[in-house]
Amino acid sequence: MPFNNRCSIKGTYHPPGDKSISHRILILAGQAIGRSQIFNLLEGEDVMNTLKAMKLLGVRILKKKNKYFVYGLPPGGLFQPDKLIDFGNSGTGIRLLSGLISSNNIEVKLVGDKSLSQRPMRRVTEHLSKIGANIKLKKKLFPPIKLKGTGNALPLTFNIVIPSAQIKSAIMLSALNTKGIVKIKEFKSTRDHTENMLKSMGYNIKVKEVSKYRFIEMRNNKELKTINYKVPGDPSSAAFFISAACLKPGSKLIVKNILYNKTRVGFIKTLKSMGGEIKIISKKKVNNELIADLKIEQKKRLNSTTLESIQVPLQVDEIPILSIAASFASGISVFKGLKELTVKESNRLLLIHENLKKIGVKSKIKNYDLYIYGDNNLKKGGAIIKHNDDHRILMSFFIANIICKKNNIIKDKSCVKTSYPRFFKHVSQFIN
Numbered sequence: 267m268p269f270n271n272r273c274s275i276k277g278t279y280h281p282p283g284d285k286s287i288s289h290r291i292l293i294l295a296g297q298a299i300g301r302s303q304i305f306n307l308l309e310g311e312d313v314m315n316t317l318k319a320m321k322l323l324g325v326r327i328l329k330k331k332n333k334y335f336v337y338g339l340p341p342g343g344l345f346q347p348d349k350l351i352d353f354g355n356s357g358t359g360i361r362l363l364s365g366l367i368s369s370n371n372i373e374v375k376l377v378g379d380k381s382l383s384q385r386p387m388r389r390v391t392e393h394l395s396k397i398g399a400n401i402k403l404k405k406k407l408f409p410p411i412k413l414k415g416t417g418n419a420l421p422l423t424f425n426i427v428i429p430s431a432q433i434k435s436a437i438m439l440s441a442l443n444t445k446g447i448v449k450i451k452e453f454k455s456t457r458d459h460t461e462n463m464l465k466s467m468g469y470n471i472k473v474k475e476v477s478k479y480r481f482i483e484m485r486n487n488k489e490l491k492t493i494n495y496k497v498p499g500d501p502s503s504a505a506f507f508i509s510a511a512c513l514k515p516g517s518k519l520i521v522k523n524i525l526y527n528k529t530r531v532g533f534i535k536t537l538k539s540m541g542g543e544i545k546i547i548s549k550k551k552v553n554n555e556l557i558a559d560l561k562i563e564q565k566k567r568l569n570s571t572t573l574e575s576i577q578v579p580l581q582v583d584e585i586p587i588l589s590i591a592a593s594f595a596s597g598i599s600v601f602k603g604l605k606e607l608t609v610k611e612s613n614r615l616l617l618i619h620e621n622l623k624k625i626g627v628k629s630k631i632k633n634y635d636l637y638i639y640g641d642n643n644l645k646k647g648g649a650i651i652k653h654n655d656d657h658r659i660l661m662s663f664f665i666a667n668i669i670c671k672k673n674n675i676i677k678d679k680s681c682v683k684t685s686y687p688r689f690f691k692h693v694s695q696f697i698n
């Protein structure tokens with residue numbers, strides 16, 4: 267039995283490869299003529315679906331030992347696939363590849379699983395239609411996406427109002443085969459791995475941040491260079507163990523090679539604002555991404571916090587695990603502006619609220635703001651968790667066992683394979 271009231275989190279932990287970067291390096295290496303090499307690629311189902319999609323589009327990808335070799339095609343050179351492309355559970359995969367395909371003269375049908383088939387796609391396709399792609403959605407909103415790309419995409423200026431790196435990256439990928447200058451204005455900064463990777467591959471891209479806005483300018487006058495890329499550890503996966511280590515007395519966790527990009531580690535700032543002891547031991551910059559080793563020690567109990575909506579995109583995937591931390595922190599925590607959580611792999615806002623209630627924590631949702639009434643006492647637990655096959659809800663409420671008197675019941679744990687196939691192995695290794 268891994269969990270009891272006295273467990274602590276100890277050891278030296280190497281998080282799995284970052285999911286967002288794994289998707290992007292497969293796609294961008296697939297657009298650089300020649301051979302790129304990838305190390306530490308996340309072998310979760312979402313990323314493997316992107317890999318299969320790139321192969322169906324004509325890119326040769328081989329695995330030898332623990333390395334992936336990608337033989338890229340020139341932008342605009344994707345092959346016409348002979349069947350539909352299935353992205354499983356992955357919003358990132360289907361949205362990013364819609365962007366890439368939209369400026370290629372091919373016709374494809376993109377599909378997904380039950381959850382993905384209920385997620386909004388017009389937020390991406392409304393932009394891609396403007397460059398000249400012909401796109402049809404189920405009920406004008408959802409996958410399947412029937413997409414007929416154009417070999418003659420228009421260079422436009424885009425305003426992105428919904429804070430979404432997936433929308434931004436889809437447009438950026440469409441720009442790879444667009445003649446002229448493509449300009450993007452983001453109203454709230456989101457993860458910037460596509461920008462960083464393009465810079466590392468010699469692409470002509472300018473990025474400027476002015477207060478909360480980000481301006482991107484892409485000039486299509488330089489070829490993408492091949493790259494050797496070691497995927498850093500995923501902060502969104504590490505968040506489960508980092509949060510657990512901040513909660514349990516006696517914890518001491520060293521985290522190695524974690525991606526420490528400021529658009530991804532908002533949750534560390536939040537945990538620190540609650541009193542979490544998280545220190546950077548060392549950091550370095552590789553391929554325009556900051557990578558760090560961290561030390562987490564539990565020295566005192568956590569206090570509540572308030573998160574403003576502008577900070578949400580910087581920790582959008584970590585709100586479920588932060589809600590567990592807030593439950594065990596004294597005082598009322600408020601997470602503001604969580605509308606985007608309602609359109610993730612599940613309606614995460616609702617599931618967090620319902621499951622907190624089940625394990626014995628009071629919470630309230632008001633205008634997409636989540637209030638959590640926390641204290642430092644163990645919760646009753648013993649609940650049947652409703653996760654709707656959402657990996658992050660499942661993993662968060664599994665970690666919640668460490669703050670419960672009785673373990674909760676989680677049926678069908680297979681969805682962790684989408685982002686973190688070795689989650690339970692790591693649980694048994696680091697939580698004892």
Ligand code: S3P
Nearest residue numbers: 286358429430431432433582583
């Ligand atoms: C991702 C962006 C985020 C995030 C998702 C991965 C990405 O989605 O929730 O898990 O890799 O671009 P949005 O950009 O739609 O918020």
